[in-house]
Amino acid sequence: MPELDVLVVGGGHTGLFLAAVLTRHGFAVAVVEPTPPEPLPQPHDGRNLALLRSTHDIARRYDLWSHIGRVACPVDTVVVRERPGGARVVYRAAELDGHPFAFGVEHAALRNALLDAFRVRLGRGRWHTARLEAFRREDGAVVAELSDGTRLRARLLVGCDGRGSRVRTLAGIPVDVRPYHQAAVAFVVEHERPHRHTIHEWLRPGGPLALLPLPGRRTGVTWVEPQARAREIAGLPAARLLRRLSLESEGVLGELRLASGVGVWPLSAQHARRYVAPRVALVGDAAHGVHPIHAQGFNMAVADIDALARTLAEARRLGRDIGLPDVLIRYERVRRPANTQRIWMTDALNRIFSAEVPLLQPLRSGILHLLATVAPLRRLAAARGMAVS
Ligand SMILES: Cc1cc2nc3c(=O)[nH]c(=O)nc-3n(C[C@H](O)[C@H](O)[C@H](O)COP(=O)(O)OP(=O)(O)OC[C@H]3O[C@@H](n4cnc5c(N)ncnc54)[C@H](O)[C@@H]3O)c2cc1C
Numbered sequence: 001m002p003e004l005d006v007l008v009v010g011g012g013h014t015g016l017f018l019a020a021v022l023t024r025h026g027f028a029v030a031v032v033e034p035t036p037p038e039p040l041p042q043p044h045d046g047r048n049l050a051l052l053r054s055t056h057d058i059a060r061r062y063d064l065w066s067h068i069g070r071v072a073c074p075v076d077t078v079v080v081r082e083r084p085g086g087a088r089v090v091y092r093a094a095e096l097d098g099h100p101f102a103f104g105v106e107h108a109a110l111r112n113a114l115l116d117a118f119r120v121r122l123g124r125g126r127w128h129t130a131r132l133e134a135f136r137r138e139d140g141a142v143v144a145e146l147s148d149g150t151r152l153r154a155r156l157l158v159g160c161d162g163r164g165s166r167v168r169t170l171a172g173i174p175v176d177v178r179p180y181h182q183a184a185v186a187f188v189v190e191h192e193r194p195h196r197h198t199i200h201e202w203l204r205p206g207g208p209l210a211l212l213p214l215p216g217r218r219t220g221v222t223w224v225e226p227q228a229r230a231r232e233i234a235g236l237p238a239a240r241l242l243r244r245l246s247l248e249s250e251g252v253l254g255e256l257r258l259a260s261g262v263g264v265w266p267l268s269a270q271h272a273r274r275y276v277a278p279r280v281a282l283v284g285d286a287a288h289g290v291h292p293i294h295a296q297g298f299n300m301a302v303a304d305i306d307a308l309a310r311t312l313a314e315a316r317r318l319g320r321d322i323g324l325p326d327v328l329i330r331y332e333r334v335r336r337p338a339n340t341q342r343i344w345m346t347d348a349l350n351r352i353f354s355a356e357v358p359l360l361q362p363l364r365s366g367i368l369h370l371l372a373t374v375a376p377l378r379r380l381a382a383a384r385g386m387a388v389s
Pocket of ligand 1: 009010011012013014015032033034035047048049050051130131132133160161162163165166184185186222265283284285286292295296297298299300301
């Protein structure tokens with residue numbers, strides 16, 4: 001008998017969330033991750049994430065929101081503006097059911113919160129500070145070989161090891177990658193005026209600029225531009241960077257102070273052709289990567305986690321081996337088509353709203369004008385935007 005039910009490879013957001021959820025289902029789980037299980041200094045690399053309502057609901061169901069909620073800022077208004085046309089649409093939670101659309105968190109704060117949950121539920125003994133080097137299948141198990149020489153046996157290996165997934169490569173699963181020739185500049189600012197729990201987004205030729213409210217008088221900035229311009233912006237001295245941000249964001253936050261490092265992330269979309277192989281499953285960025293225009297990436301991972309956990313729990317209830325292909329394929333059948341839709345949607349939004357093609361201008365303004373004036377359409381767009389299914 002393998003000593004573990006599931007070995008999770010990668011202890012980023014996805015791996016930590018998955019480990020906590022599977023433990024709640026009663027599975028014996030361990031995580032392999034080269035970074036030690038210590039809190040990251042905040043704000044770390046300036047990245048910030050919008051957690052959509054669907055993620056909040058799943059986290060609550062698995063008692064993880066008590067950890068995440070402490071570092072998350074509720075969002076109840078979203079203002080989207082289009083440049084250069086000037087069209088604008090405002091989504092208010094009060095127009096729906098009054099519950100927040102989303103929650104803003106800093107990348108490091110989320111990791112630290114999930115690490116807390118991991119320690120409480122699994123204990124440090126379930127963390128292996130090492131890399132997965134190789135695996136083989138034998139006698140109803142998968143045997144993982146780690147960089148520190150340890151061997152671990154599990155019924156199932158789950159790759160949560162990000163876009164360059166080693167698990168995906170070792171399992172022989174091909175991946176389709178489409179580069180965007182854009183990069184995101186991300187950082188955190190402190191500001192004079194309160195953010196009023198509002199996301200501001202400017203859809204601009206070249207790429208979107210988004211301000212995400214964080215706890216306190218802090219806001220996360222995700223600023224997408226063609227790659228050369230993004231590198232130029234990230235290299236500016238702080239005072240010039242903030243002046244440029246104030247101009248681009250119409251001074252909505254008043255005076256600004258830089259409160260993190262400034263990171264640059266080249267953007268691409270990618271999708272693994274399959275999510276499962278015998279005794280292997282892929283979750284999160286290891287399976288799919290999207291443009292950040294609609295805050296989908298980690299929210300899609302959380303929907304994957306929920307689907308995989310339900311699939312495995314149901315198999316165990318029926319007395320099945322959780323590593324068998326006909327069990328795992330159920331997870332792929334639920335999640336791959338749903339994620340394909342999300343990848344197309346974010347790709348289409350980016351093409352329409354970020355293209356430096358003047359001919360698309362009337363279409364962009366028209367879409368925002370429709371949403372601004374037709375309340376049922378606006379409510380429908382808001383409802384679709386705040387949940388990943
Ligand atoms: C600028 C930007 C803005 C974004 N905004 C949002 C947003 O608003 N909302 C949202 O939902 N998403 C957003 N995302 C996407 C989100 O950040 C990612 O989807 C999410 O962080 C992916 O987490 P992950 O754990 O799957 O992968 P990763 O964070 O890449 O973690 C993978 C882990 O695997 C480990 N690893 C790698 N190889 C091995 C190995 N061989 N053995 C063991 N461990 C290994 C790594 O050390 C790492 O810890 C954004 C992304 C960017 C770049």
